[in-house]
Structure formats: C-alpha cells, structure tokens
Amino acid sequence: MIHRLATRGSALALWQARRTQELLREAGHDAELVIIESSGDRDRQTDLARFGSIGIFTVEVDRAVTDGRADIGVHSLKDMTTTLHEGVQLAGCLERGMIEDALVARDGLRLHTLPRGATVGSGSQRRGAMLRAARPDLNVVQIRGNVPTRLGKVTGGELDATVLARAGLVRLGLDGHITEVLDAKRFLPAVGQGIVGLTCRVDDDERADALARHVRDADAWAAAMAERSFLRRMKGGCNAPAGGHATVRDGELVLSGRVLSLDGAESVEGRVEGPIDDAEALGIRLADDIDRRGGGRLIELARAASQGS
Numbered sequence: 001m002i003h004r005l006a007t008r009g010s011a012l013a014l015w016q017a018r019r020t021q022e023l024l025r026e027a028g029h030d031a032e033l034v035i036i037e038s039s040g041d042r043d044r045q046t047d048l049a050r051f052g053s054i055g056i057f058t059v060e061v062d063r064a065v066t067d068g069r070a071d072i073g074v075h076s077l078k079d080m081t082t083t084l085h086e087g088v089q090l091a092g093c094l095e096r097g098m099i100e101d102a103l104v105a106r107d108g109l110r111l112h113t114l115p116r117g118a119t120v121g122s123g124s125q126r127r128g129a130m131l132r133a134a135r136p137d138l139n140v141v142q143i144r145g146n147v148p149t150r151l152g153k154v155t156g157g158e159l160d161a162t163v164l165a166r167a168g169l170v171r172l173g174l175d176g177h178i179t180e181v182l183d184a185k186r187f188l189p190a191v192g193q194g195i196v197g198l199t200c201r202v203d204d205d206e207r208a209d210a211l212a213r214h215v216r217d218a219d220a221w222a223a224a225m226a227e228r229s230f231l232r233r234m235k236g237g238c239n240a241p242a243g244g245h246a247t248v249r250d251g252e253l254v255l256s257g258r259v260l261s262l263d264g265a266e267s268v269e270g271r272v273e274g275p276i277d278d279a280e281a282l283g284i285r286l287a288d289d290i291d292r293r294g295g296g297r298l299i300e301l302a303r304a305a306s307q308g309s
C-alpha cells in the first residue's frame with residue numbers, strides 16, 4: 001500500500017513526517033512526503049490566540065487529505081483542534097516524546113534566576129499564564145515563529161528567555177540550548193504535547209486499519225484520547241490557558257488537568273484515574289469536575305480577552 005504523507009515544511013514537521021514514513025516502510029508499506037504550506041506558516045505576525053480554534057497549523061494539511069492530494073496528515077497533536085476538521089479521522093500516533101516544557105534563557109539563566117522584569121517570549125496562553133503564576137514580575141511577550149526562529153530571538157539578544165517544548169528541541173537536536181527543564185507538575189504540558197497524530201479520510205477504512213496496526217502507539221493513543229476529551233469538554237481550543245497530561249501504567253490511566261486565568265493568579269486543577277478503556281470518559285469527568293470548581297469560567301474569560309472586542 002502506498003501512502004502520501006501531507007506535512008508542513010518546518011524542520012520539526014519534516015522530522016515527524018520522516019519518522020512516520022520510516023515506521024510505515026518498516027511495516028512493508030510505501031510512503032512519500034507531500035509538503036503543504038499552512039496559514040500559520042504564512043502569517044507569522046498575528047497573535048496565535050486571535051486565530052481562535054481553527055487549527056491554523058493543521059487545516060491545510062488535512063485539506064490536502066480530504067482533497068485527495070495526500071492520504072495521511074501528519075500533525076503535532078497539540079496543534080490539532082479538539083473537534084477534528086470535517087472529513088478526517090484520527091487514526092494513528094507516534095510514540096510520545098518528552099512531555100515537558102523547557103526554558104531556553106540567555107547566560108544559562110533559570111526560571112528563578114531571571115532578573116526582575118526579564119522579557120520572556122511565548123505565544124501560548126498556557127505558557128504565559130504559567131510563567132506569570134511562577135514569576136508575576138516577568139514581562140511575557142507574544143512571539144511567533146518556528147522553533148529555530150524562536151531560539152534565535154534568545155541567542156540574538158531580543159529576548160531574555162523563551163519556553164519551548166522539550167520534545168521539539170530534542171527531535172531537532174537543539175536540546176543543548178535548554179537551561180531548565182520545567183517541572184511537568186507545575187508547568188502542566190499542553191494536551192497532546194510530544195505526540196504526533198496521524199489523520200486520514202473518514203471513509204478510508206483500509207488506511208485507518210493500516211495505521212491502527214502499524215503506527216499507533218497504544219499508551220500515547222490512550223493518553224491522546226483522554227487529554228483531548230478533557231480539553232474538548234472544557235471547550236478550550238488548542239491555545240487555551242489549560243494543560244492536561246495522562247500517564248498509563250498497567251492498563252490504568254491517570255489524567256491531570258489544570259486551567260488558569262491569563263494572569264496566572266487563579267488556577268483550578270484536578271486529577272482522575274481509571275481503566276485505559278475509559279480514556280474519553282475520564283477526560284469528561286475531569287473537565288466536569290474542574291468546570292464545577294470555576295475552571296470553565298476561566299476558559300471563557302481567556303477566550304473573550306484574546307478575541308478582543
């Protein structure tokens with residue numbers, strides 16, 4: 001079977017697509033890459049939050065799949081909308097990479113040694129809120145751009161620090177720039193962080209079966225289902241000030257979630273556990289629990305603030 005893999009052209013996206021290609025080839029399948037430019041890559045100015053939840057890094061890749069220009073969409077799961085684009089299904093995922101966020105700061109600085117008022121770049125509402133919660137004095141500024149671009153703003157002196165996913169830095173061989181791996185309990189990662197998700201057409205049963213069989217890491221898949229179910233129920237988009245992370249052990253899944261106000265001053269967290277087969281139900285249970293304790297209101301406030309008036 002031949003698979004055309006649709007991917008963005010960034011270094012990280014290409015790593016993810018090549019890894020998928022490798023796994024398919026090991027399973028005796030043929031796979032080639034189709035590079036797609038996304039609106040998120042074209043427009044590098046607009047604050048991410050203003051795009052809302054349309055999936056600016058994923059919509060064109062999935063459109064290539066529904067149009068028949070490609071067969072499989074390769075995505076960073078954390079960039080995927082909680083409700084999938086019409087016409088595609090999530091059918092596979094790679095083994096999860098490192099889950100943590102990482103601080104990349106000038107002069108080897110760490111979160112608690114950054115000077116007062118230091119400028120830290122991040123386009124993520126979640127990271128912004130968590131940074132402000134830890135260090136209310138920091139000047140958190142919006143930045144955009146792919147991983148090497150953002151790193152360049154620190155090495156070039158424009159920023160004192162930035163926060164990036166450890167997984168992406170490791171995959172690009174850039175983890176030597178990390179000055180502190182942020183504790184995942186405090187800096188709860190984004191839903192899906194470190195997981196690569198694979199989509200195919202909703203009616204492409206044969207391909208969905210092939211992906212399920214050859215490119216669907218069971219633990220990452222269960223975690224993805226639980227975390228995405230949590231965020232979907234919370235009505236948070238992929239850039240909401242919310243984190244969620246599931247771990248799997250001996251068929252049991254533990255799911256933690258946290259929602260913050262944009263200034264980091266308020267936060268509601270929770271944790272649920274249960275059998276792996278109930279992954280999606282666990283996500284709903286956690287969201288309802290956090291919502292009941294005020295988390296839903298924090299999500300709504302953040303959405304209203306970022307979409308402006």
Ligand SMILES: NCc1[nH]cc(CCC(=O)O)c1CC(=O)O
Nearest residue numbers: 076079164165167168193194195
């Ligand atoms: N929004 C961009 C994006 N999407 C996925 C990753 C990192 C890799 C991953 O989490 O799987 C990144 C860069 C970053 O957050 O540093």
